[in-house]
Amino acid sequence: MSPATQALIEKIEALPPDRLSEVEDFVDFLRMRDQERGLIRAAAATSAASFAAIWENPEDDAYNDL
Template sequence: MQPQVQHMVEKLEHLSPDRLAEVDNFIDFLQQRDQGNRLRRDFAHLSEAAFAKLWNNDEDAIYDQL
């Protein structure tokens, strides 16, 4: 086990059941937030090619300077 993880486990051993539940909820929150960020990043990356056809054209070149 990594030293940082072992240190966290030692801290968790001293928490009350109520506090452990809060920590568990916070970990779930962090995981969901990270997953949401990954999904948004992946979606943006995948849509770049599709939008490039719309964004890169001579008619709208004037807007590139804004």
């Protein structure tokens, strides 16, 4: 276990019991946010090929230099 992880565990263990649920809620929030960001990135990567023909066309080449 890394020193940073051990230090965090010690801080959590020092909290009063009623605060542990707040820590757990925050950790759940962080994990959910990371999952949602991963889904957004995957959706963007999947749709990029579909939109390539729309985004890359001679009529819009002038905008590439802006």
